[in-house]
Amino acid sequence: xxxxxxxxEKLREVGLRPTKQRVNMCEVLFNREKTFHFTINxxxxxxxxxxxxxxxxxxxxxxxHAFEKKGYLKEISIDSHxxxxxxxxxxxxxxxxxxxxxxxxxxxxxxxxxxxxxxxxGKKINSVEVLIKVASDxxxxx
Amino acid sequence: xxxxxxxxEKLREVGLRPTKQRVNMCEVLFNREKTFHFTINxxxxxxxxxxxxxxxxxxxxxxxHAFEKKGYLKEISIDSHxxxxxxxxxxxxxxxxxxxxxxxxxxxxxxxxxxxxxxxxGKKINSVEVLIKVASDxxxxx
DNA sequence: AACTACATTATAATAATTCTAAACTATTGA
DNA sequence: TCAATAGTTTAGAATTATTATAATGTAGTT
Ligand SMILES: [Mn+2]
Ligand SMILES: [Mn+2]
Ligand SMILES: [Zn+2]
Ligand SMILES: [Zn+2]
Numbered sequence: 001x002x003x004x005x006x007x008x009e010k011l012r013e014v015g016l017r018p019t020k021q022r023v024n025m026c027e028v029l030f031n032r033e034k035t036f037h038f039t040i041n042x043x044x045x046x047x048x049x050x051x052x053x054x055x056x057x058x059x060x061x062x063x064x065h066a067f068e069k070k071g072y073l074k075e076i077s078i079d080s081h082x083x084x085x086x087x088x089x090x091x092x093x094x095x096x097x098x099x100x101x102x103x104x105x106x107x108x109x110x111x112x113x114x115x116x117x118x119x120x121x122g123k124k125i126n127s128v129e130v131l132i133k134v135a136s137d138x139x140x141x142x
Numbered sequence: 143x144x145x146x147x148x149x150x151e152k153l154r155e156v157g158l159r160p161t162k163q164r165v166n167m168c169e170v171l172f173n174r175e176k177t178f179h180f181t182i183n184x185x186x187x188x189x190x191x192x193x194x195x196x197x198x199x200x201x202x203x204x205x206x207h208a209f210e211k212k213g214y215l216k217e218i219s220i221d222s223h224x225x226x227x228x229x230x231x232x233x234x235x236x237x238x239x240x241x242x243x244x245x246x247x248x249x250x251x252x253x254x255x256x257x258x259x260x261x262x263x264g265k266k267i268n269s270v271e272v273l274i275k276v277a278s279d280x281x282x283x284x
Numbered sequence: 285a286a287c288t289a290c291a292t293t294a295t296a297a298t299a300a301t302t303c304t305a306a307a308c309t310a311t312t313g314a
Numbered sequence: 315t316c317a318a319t320a321g322t323t324t325a326g327a328a329t330t331a332t333t334a335t336a337a338t339g340t341a342g343t344t
Contacts, residue, residue, distance in 0.1 A: 017341060019291060040331080056293045061332070063291095077273075079219040081301075081331075095262055104262065112257040114272055120237055120246065123276035130256055130272050131219070134265035159310055161322060182300085198324045203301070205322095223300075223332075 007031075014070040021059050022066075024051050029073070035088035037076065037103040040064060043085075076103060078131065093130035106132070149173075156212040163201050164208075166193050171215070177230035179218065179245040182206060185227075218245060220273065235272035248272070 007026035008018040016022060028046050038046070040060055047055050064085060067073045076084040078096055084103055093106035114128050149168035150160040158164060170188050180188070182202055189197050206227060209215045218226040220238055226245055235248035256270050 017290065019340070021292070058294080058333080059292055075221055077219045077221040079217055081223070081225070083223070083331085095265075097262065097265065098268065099265075107260070110258065110260040112259065114256060115254040116252065116274060117254065118249070118252040119274075120239065120276050122279060123237075123239065123241075124279045126240065126275045126277055128272065128274050130270065132258060132261075132270050133268045134262050135268055137264060137266045159321065161309070163323070200302080200325080201323055225300085 014072075016066055016070060021055060022063055024055070025060070025063050025067070027051075029067075029087050035086065035105070037084050037086050039082050039084055076129075078103065079133075091127065093132070095132045095134055098133055098135040106130070156214075158208055158212065163197060164205055166197070167202070167205050167209075171209075171229050177228065177247070179226050179228050181224050181226055218271075220245065221275075233269065235274070237274045237276055240275055240277040248274070 007023050007030070011018040011022055011026065024047060025043075028043070028050050040057075043064065044055065044057060044060050047060070064073060068075060068085070071089055072087075074086045074089045076086050076094060078084060080101070086103075088105060092108075093111055095104040095106060096102070097104065111130060111132075114130060116125065116128065119125055149165050149172070152168070153160040153164055166189060167185075170185070170192050182199075185206065186197065186199060186202050189202070206215060210217060210227070213231055214229075216228045216231045218228050218236060220226060222243070228245075230247060234250075235253055237246040237248060238244070239246065253272060253274075256272060258267065258270065261267055
């Protein structure tokens with residue numbers, strides 16, 4: 001999202017009350033050039049630092065889930081026991097760097113579209129996600 | 143794995159002591175026709191029932207991780223806060239039925255090989271996993 | 285301003301997982 | 315054969331992530 005979005009408007013549009021906490025979170029999450037990945041704990045720290053005031057952990061959970069439900073955020077699953085969230089809500093794939101535990105977006109050009117030839121009968125495909133685990137070229141095995 | 147494997151031998155081969163608990167777990171996990179997916183809690187129940195005696199939760203965790211390290215099991219990540227494990231350790235992809243929370247193996251023929259055109263520089267690809275989330279054809283959205 | 289619905293908060297509760305340290309067991313080799 | 319040793323199991327405590335609770339606060343409406 002571009003700079004100087006009117007987050008109050010944006011929140012109203014999707015039916016979320018523009019409370020101080022939610023607007024703050026919008027600033028931290030969306031008022032930047034590039035999308036990024038974060039954990040809840042990352043986010044709590046970012047908000048506390050940027051806004052220079054405390055925010056309740058429960059509020060961060062609630063608000064992140066509110067944003068997720070409204071399509072502002074996506075949850076990404078990795079072989080870890082943490083939830084990662086993504087401000088890039090378009091359908092895309094990921095590299096996961098096992099050396100650094102970093103989640104990296106695949107570019108459109110990095111990977112060909114996944115071709116599913118046969119689906120489960122009577123079911124609709126809701127999403128297709130590819131996770132490519134990488135590590136340094138050495139003798140590194142997970 | 144076929145029936146009547148000598149699990150004691152198998153465990154020794156990979157350097158795991160064939161303790162009573164490990165052999166029991168092998169029976170439950172591998173002495174069957176088809177591979178399957180399970181959570182730790184599933185497994186504790188299965189072992190307790192089949193062996194008709196208690197097993198410590200910590201032992202199940204330890205042993206599952208020991209098996210995972212030795213390549214007997216694979217961990218599968220889903221957008222849930224539970225770990226699923228898989229007795230099918232070959233490289234394969236999954237459907238996840240969001241109606242039933244069931245994890246289903248993709249068949250070789252269900253999906254074309256994933257073509258990665260550009261990898262992260264200096265990194266080796268350790269795994270490529272596709273997760274296809276499906277739900278009943280109705281007005282079901284996650 | 286007052287009312288109402290919704291949101292935030294601190295804190296407690298729950299759930300999954302890991303840690304601890306004592307008791308136990310498989311393996312080795314005298 | 316049997317003690318020594320290294321590795322394993324166990325119950326329970328600790329840790330971590332997440333969710334629930336219920337009191338307090340705030341946004342939107344009249
Ligand atoms: Mn979640
Ligand atoms: Mn795990
Ligand atoms: Zn992403
Ligand atoms: Zn599988």
